[in-house]
Amino acid sequence: MQTPFNFGRTVKSECFTNREQEIKKLASNFQNKINTTIISPRRWGKSSLVEKVAGQVKSKTLRVITIDLFGMRTEEEFYNALANAVIKSTSTKTEEWLELGKKFLKTITPKFTLEMGEKQNMSMELDLDAIKKYYRELLDLPEKIAKEKNIEIVICIDEFQNISTFNDHIAVQKRLRSVWQHHEHVTYCLYGSKQHMMMDLFNKQSNPFYRFGELMYLPKIAEAKWVSYITKQFSKTKKEISSELALKIAQAVKCHPYYVQQLAHLTWINTDKKATEAILKQSTQELLEQNAILYFKETEELNNTELNLLKAIVKNEKQLSSKETIQKYKLGTSANVIKAKNTLIQKEIIDISQGNAEFIDPAYELWFMNNITL
Ligand SMILES: Nc1ncnc2c1ncn2[C@@H]1O[C@H](COP(=O)(O)OP(=O)(O)OP(=O)(O)O)[C@@H](O)[C@H]1O
Ligand SMILES: [Mg+2]
Numbered sequence: 001m002q003t004p005f006n007f008g009r010t011v012k013s014e015c016f017t018n019r020e021q022e023i024k025k026l027a028s029n030f031q032n033k034i035n036t037t038i039i040s041p042r043r044w045g046k047s048s049l050v051e052k053v054a055g056q057v058k059s060k061t062l063r064v065i066t067i068d069l070f071g072m073r074t075e076e077e078f079y080n081a082l083a084n085a086v087i088k089s090t091s092t093k094t095e096e097w098l099e100l101g102k103k104f105l106k107t108i109t110p111k112f113t114l115e116m117g118e119k120q121n122m123s124m125e126l127d128l129d130a131i132k133k134y135y136r137e138l139l140d141l142p143e144k145i146a147k148e149k150n151i152e153i154v155i156c157i158d159e160f161q162n163i164s165t166f167n168d169h170i171a172v173q174k175r176l177r178s179v180w181q182h183h184e185h186v187t188y189c190l191y192g193s194k195q196h197m198m199m200d201l202f203n204k205q206s207n208p209f210y211r212f213g214e215l216m217y218l219p220k221i222a223e224a225k226w227v228s229y230i231t232k233q234f235s236k237t238k239k240e241i242s243s244e245l246a247l248k249i250a251q252a253v254k255c256h257p258y259y260v261q262q263l264a265h266l267t268w269i270n271t272d273k274k275a276t277e278a279i280l281k282q283s284t285q286e287l288l289e290q291n292a293i294l295y296f297k298e299t300e301e302l303n304n305t306e307l308n309l310l311k312a313i314v315k316n317e318k319q320l321s322s323k324e325t326i327q328k329y330k331l332g333t334s335a336n337v338i339k340a341k342n343t344l345i346q347k348e349i350i351d352i353s354q355g356n357a358e359f360i361d362p363a364y365e366l367w368f369m370n371n372i373t374l
Contacts, residue, residue: 001237003265003268004237005261005262007261008258010047010048012048012051012052015261016048016052017221017225017226017229018221018229019221022049023053023056025216026049026050026189026216027053029189029213030053030062030064030154030187031057033184033185035180035189035212035213035214036187036188036190036213036214036215036216037160037189037190037198037202037213037214037216038050038190038216038218039195039218040217040218040219041195041348041351042193042360043257043258043259044257044258045218045257046193046218047191050066050156050158054066054156057154060151061150061151062152062153063090063151063152063154065086065089065155066085066156066158067085067155067156067158068158068159069159069160069162069192073165074166075135075166075167076126076128078163078166079126079131079135079138079139080125080131082138082141082142083105083110083126083138083141084123086141086142086153086155087101087141087145090145090146090153098112098122104141105137105141107130107133107134107137108130108131108137108138109127109130110124110126111124112124112125126138135175136179139176139180142185143183143184151185152185153185154186154187154189155186155187155188156188156190157190158192159194160190160192161193161194161201163176170207170208173201173207173209176208176209177209177212180212188212190213195348195351202215220254220257223250226250226260227246227247230246231243231246233264233268234246234268239274240274241267241271241274241275245267245275245277248277248280249267249280252280252284252366253362256361256362259363262287266284266286267280270282270283270286288363288366292367298349298364299368299372305331305337305339306343307372308331309331309337309344310344310350310359311372312331313350313357313358314359318356321338344357348360349364
């Protein structure tokens, strides 16, 4: 029987749980033309949420387009992908595609290639120099098409922080913002997995995307929701788990969506009929072993102060810069502590939540507790 849990891919219907409020909010933003930026630590469910909402709101008059900036290296590549995606998802037939391309990209004169096969696949190739020169035309393409066809378009861009790896990226951001802010029929949803880069892009007053739209901080999924989800998935597949044990799964990985799914999956695999405490323990061990190479590497790359600071954090020390903590964990000076803290934040190993430093990755925290002499 196939596992009823899913991790590592965006989650669809049966594996998707909770998020009622976020779905409502994002759907309403899509329908009311409010640009949104979604920020959360890694693997908390940004892409899954956007996919879910996109599926819900899309209609004949509201098109949702998703573009992933992962692996894109240049501004031109991005414009090319954007134009292709826009044309593809707003036209149903090949002829229409050609027509739209020709009509709205006059100065750029795209080359069209048609792949024959089971599904005719058309792609548009744009001349690099022309893209550079006429980028405005490309950026305005969705707005023009939306007007012409009397539709609204939502453009969702995943891994948006990648934009800051483009050459002269501040200029690129300025260009995007200056065009996008005039769009009346196109709404943008920007999100990405590098939390700090995203925060810099959208939260720094000096950056072009400052206050571009509504910032949505995605929370974790609550314990109670996980309990009902996990017990339901077990019973659906003719296995059993008590609510108490399901709660322990969620708590072991601090409700981190990816890890809850992974740990629930391992527990499910190891369970014949009814999950037990011993099975959960073994499954947790397996989870840590599966990720151990990564954690070793991450730990090896730390300097002494960073490592010692993590020890203090894992021990729940609150006053990291206090004399006692510095002495107890051999942190040197308070300037060292600040520096190490900032590096750990930059590396996305820790985060500050309500004034307290905490591990971002709950499984790494568990592994750290078990494997590093404290
Ligand atoms: N609503 C949800 N219900 C159940 N599980 C979820 C949900 N959202 C996310 N997950 C779990 O978390 C994993 C990561 O989800 P997703 O890829 O959507 O996150 P992300 O924030 O886009 O990650 P990244 O930061 O790596 O881009 C999924 O594979 C799934 O296991
Ligand atoms: Mg994602």
